[in-house]
Amino acid sequence: MMAAYVEILKNEFPQIDSELFDYITGVLDSGGSDFEDAEEVFDAIGGFLQEVGDKNEDDIRDICFQMFNTLQLTKCDSGQQQVLLEAPVQLSQVSADAASSVNDVHGIWMVKRNPGTTVDAKKLEKAEAKLKAKHERRNEKDSQKSSSQLVLEEASASQASSKKENRVDSSGKNRSYDIRIENFDVSFGERCLLQGAEVCLASGRRYGLVGRNGLGKTTLLKMLASRSLRVPLHISILHVEQEVDGDETLALQSVLESDTLREELLKEERRLNTHIANGTAEGLESVRLSEVYAKLEEIEADKAPARASVILAGLGFSSKMQQQATKEFSGGWRMRLALARALFARPDLLLLDEPTNMLDVRAILWLENYLQTWQSTILVVSHDRNFLNAVVTDVIHLHSQRLESYRGDYENFIKTKEDRLKNQQREYEAQLQYREHIQVFIDRFRYNANRAAQVQSKLKLLEKLPELKPIVKESEVALRFPDNFEKLSPPILQLDEVEFGYSPEQRLFRGLCISADLESRICIVGENGAGKSTLLKLLMGELTPLGGARHAHRKLKIGYFSQHHVDQLDLNVCSIELLLKRFPGETEEEYRHQLGRYGITGELATRPVASLSGGQKSRVAFAQMTMPCPNFYILDEPTNHLDMETIEALAKALNKFKGGVVLVSHDERLIRMVCKELWVCEAGRVHRVDGGFDEYKDILQEQFRKEGYL
Structure with a gap:
């Protein structure tokens, strides 16, 4: 039976050509359930209808209103089916209009409508009443939002696209998996991040998106994920942005459920088998069961648990952890779970934003190996130079409000x-x-x-002659750690036969003997959960040993950078006020000078900390940490959110610093540039690796081969 809006279209526009007819019905069929009102229908197809005949704009609006009402009736039809697809990470596989409504939810409703319907007066009244109530609720929400004191800036994107491109896309004739977006702008609040930009992503290639902090790399990923920038509708997108919700679902099952096709087939298989076993099966259900079995075999559904387990193990989940409920994991582990789901689901376009931030060296090395054989397209934002060299086939450089593409890895x-x-x-x-x-x-x-x-x-x-413009080079990043302090004689900092555990029954460390002085450049590595951050807190004296002793020089002054530094900043004040509250008594010029050492200059220093990018917040934290002029730094994952230029500057600053440094880091380049010693934290002890980072990588690679993760 023909959909009612199709009848309206044929009756009102008998002369419409077939291509335009297919396009308009395709738009209404694919996105009909997502139109909020008749005006949205007019915006989507009104321009095309005006080109067909001699009807004026008011007539076209009336026709769009009729079509919208039929769509509402179809949507309200009692025969519709609803299937909830679990989606803890953003899964943009719906139309551009629907995309904005799924950004912040963890489930997507797919509606299977009866293709035919007739207009019933009572149903029409009911639909209009529902629509009116919906509008009233929406207006009430909008007024509540406008009265809120906190006004957050929002990102937006716009692009030029031809009607021909839109027709081809919506008609389903475009089956290419290449993505080409031309002449688009991206803004964040009043700031223009990209202007007249162009991006081309060839299917199967792996792109690294690089650029300075705060220029809009993360915003660009969000615009692609939400389809605010037009990506062909048949291309599935996964943006690993939000951690998985914690509930009773087991970690392994959570990953398996991300393959929605497999889950639906298994669900249908169980239903059909139940009908057959109960003797209630209808004639064609046995045939359908055979089709389901064939499809499950085609997608190798029986191998899925093993594949999911390998991905989880590579990301650090032990066999025991894979059988734990997701609610038992911390936020960092649930982010790893989101990454595992995305890798298992294998979308056409995978968007990764700083994936190494949540991983230890072992998991990063595994991810590098895994992504090197990835078959579809990847766009990754990363500050890890070695990770990019290992993974990407192309680099996209964001600077001066435009994008430039380069073939090859980061070094190239x-x-x-x-x-x-x-x-x-x-x-x-x-x-x-x-x-x-x-x-x-x-x-x-x-x-x-x-x-x-x-x-x-x-x-x-x-x-x-064309206007002559000088070449604009990006300014160099320079960091400096003040070191106007007296030389201290060893021993400076020491743990002697230390035992520690968060409960007497479970000891994390036994017989721990380590020491550091003002010449030390030590990096501590090990798997997440091995006790690296605990070890740092023992060195700082924040934790009291259950046995043994901590010895520290009486003039030792430690500067500590936490991997959760953003949580410790007051986001509601500007950077100058932040320093003023923490270190009162200085002039504004001195606070500005201190912030300027770390690249927070001009209006950046007067903006609320909440509006700064992750890397800019890190720089504010550095400025705060160094204000009292410590003579020893303990740094826990200091490179998270920093761009590569700032990491290079950080390494140079630490090398020039005349005090001691102990750091926990997974950034290979920083470790190689700064650290003279490598300590591995595992199995309740800390031991030195004589061959440095190269030997540690070789040990991990050998473990992967033995355990079958490569």
Whole structure:
């Protein structure tokens, strides 16, 4: 039976061509349940209908109103089925109109409508009453929002697209998995992040999105995930952004459920088998069961638990942890679970935002190996230089409100970018010299009557030359840790036969003997949960040993950077006020100078901390940590959220610093640049690896091979 809006379309526009007819019905069929009102229907198809006949805008609006009412009746039809798909991470597999409504939820309702319906007056009244009530509720919500004291900036995107592109996309004729988005803008509040930009993602390639903190990398991922930028509707998107909700679901089952096709087939298989066993099966149900079995075999459903288990194990979940309920995990582990679900679901476009932040060195190494064989498209934001070198096939550089693409890994990007800048500089200098040469001729013969024609010709030539713009280079990042303190004689900091556990029955460390001095450059590595952060707190004296002793020099002054530094900042004040509250008595100029050492300059220093990017918040935390001039730094994951230029600057600053440094980090480049010693924390002890980071990586690779994770 034909849908009612199809009848309306044929009756009102008998002369409509087939291609446009298919496009409009495709739009209404795929996104009909998501239109909020008739005006949205008009916005979607009204422009096309005006081109078909001689109807005016008011007539078109009336027709769109009729179509919207039929869509509402179809939506309210009692014969519809609803299937809840679990989706703890953003799963953008619906139309562009529907995408914005699923960004912040953990379930997506898919509605299977009866394709045919007739207009019933009572149903129409009921639908209109429901619609009116819905609008009233929405208006009430909007008024509540507007009266709220806290106004948050929102990201937005706009792009130019042709009607032909929209028709091809919605008609289902576009089956390419390449993504090309041209001439688009992205803003955050009043700030323009991208202007007239273009991005091309070829299917099957792995892209690294790089650029300075605060330029809009994360915002661009969100615009793609929400389809605020037009991605073909048949391309599935997964954005690993939110941690999995904690409930009774087991970790392994949570990952398996992310394959919605497999889950639906298994559910249908159980239902059909129950009918057959009870003798209530209808004629075609046995045939359908055979089809379900064939499809399950085709997608290798029986191998899914093993594949999910390998992914979880690679990300650090032991066999025991895989059988734990998700509610038993911390936020960091639930983020790993979200990543595991995305890897298992294998979307057409996988969006990863700083995936290494939540991982230890072992899990990062496994993820590098796993992604190297990834078949579909990846776009990853990462500050980890070695991770990008291991994973990506292309680099997209965000700078100066535009995107530039480079083939190859990060090292190739650095080299090619430098070569491009040199060539651009040479071209700029050559153009400048050419202009100067013309100007010299003009100045020399300006008042020579015999050369008047030549001077006029040169003036016109000068006017026609394109505007000469100097090459804009990104400013260098410089950090400095003040070290105006006296030299201290060893021992500076020592743990002697220390035993510790959060309960007397479960000891985390036994017989711990370690020491550090002002020459120390020590990195502590190990799996999450091995006790790295606990060890740092023992060194700082924040935790009291159950046995043994901590010895510290009486003039030791420790600066501590926590991996949860953002939680410790007051987000409602600006950076200057933050320092003023913590260290009163200085002038505003001194606070600005302190923040400026870490790249928080100008208006950045007066903006609320809440509005800063993750990397900018880290810089504020550095400024706060160094204000009292410590002579020893203990840093717990200091590179999280920092861009690569700032990590390089951090490494150089630590190398110049004359005090001691102990850090926990998973950033291979920082470790190699700074640390002279590598301590591995595992099985209740801490031991030194003589071969440094290379030996540690070799040990992990060998473990992967033995355990079958590679």
